[in-house]
Amino acid sequence: ETPAPSAAVVPERKKEAGNRAPINYTVSIGWQGEVAPTFEMSKTDGAEIITMIGRVYVWWQEQAEGTNQPQMVELQADSLVLWRRPTGRTDQSPGVSPVKQEGVSEIYVAGDVLLTEGQRTVRAKELYYDLQNKRGLVRNAVMRSFDASRNIPIYVRAGELRQLSDTRFEADDASVTTSEFWKPQLSVEASRVRV
Numbered sequence: 001e002t003p004a005p006s007a008a009v010v011p012e013r014k015k016e017a018g019n020r021a022p023i024n025y026t027v028s029i030g031w032q033g034e035v036a037p038t039f040e041m042s043k044t045d046g047a048e049i050i051t052m053i054g055r056v057y058v059w060w061q062e063q064a065e066g067t068n069q070p071q072m073v074e075l076q077a078d079s080l081v082l083w084r085r086p087t088g089r090t091d092q093s094p095g096v097s098p099v100k101q102e103g104v105s106e107i108y109v110a111g112d113v114l115l116t117e118g119q120r121t122v123r124a125k126e127l128y129y130d131l132q133n134k135r136g137l138v139r140n141a142v143m144r145s146f147d148a149s150r151n152i153p154i155y156v157r158a159g160e161l162r163q164l165s166d167t168r169f170e171a172d173d174a175s176v177t178t179s180e181f182w183k184p185q186l187s188v189e190a191s192r193v194r195v
Contacts, residue, residue, distance in 0.1 A: 025104045037079075048084050076115075082107055141157070158171035168194065
């Protein structure tokens with residue numbers, strides 16, 4: 001059964017704006033466990049939609065804001081939906097591990113989600129990420145980052161967490177703390193927080 005992305009998580013898909021050339025991301029997909037996930041592909045609005053059900057491991061590189069160094073992004077979840085532009089290549093078979101998918105523009109994952117990017121880690125129930133604009137939306141999130149200048153971890157727990165850019169986040173129903181415990185002794189709580 002194909003996972004149904006929550007309407008609150010996956011925004012309405014928009015056409016490419018202006019003359020901006022899309023970035024061509026290559027996403028590698030592997031799986032965890034002894035049984036490969038089920039795989040399905042469909043086409044809509046000039047995009048291919050790839051769906052996988054089963055524990056998946058996904059990784060790609062993106063350019064970190066303000067640097068020339070590529071940053072590895074790793075993602076694990078129980079189900080996956082990818083949107084990509086067709087490349088015309090025929091050697092991208094789901095039977096090979098890892099699978100490389102070129103031209104990926106968006107990713108939706110659900111079920112025990114774990115995203116790692118440098119020192120930032122996000123755990124969540126479901127996550128949508130727009131690779132073209134480096135924006136994301138996460139439900140029931142716990143984000144851990146690290147403040148190198150103060151040498152402390154920062155935890156943000158939120159009902160909804162939005163990534164606005166590489167370094168800017170906005171959270172609703174949020175708690176910010178330096179403690180990894182679910183009920184920290186000291187935290188700041190707010191209906192909306194920008195980090």
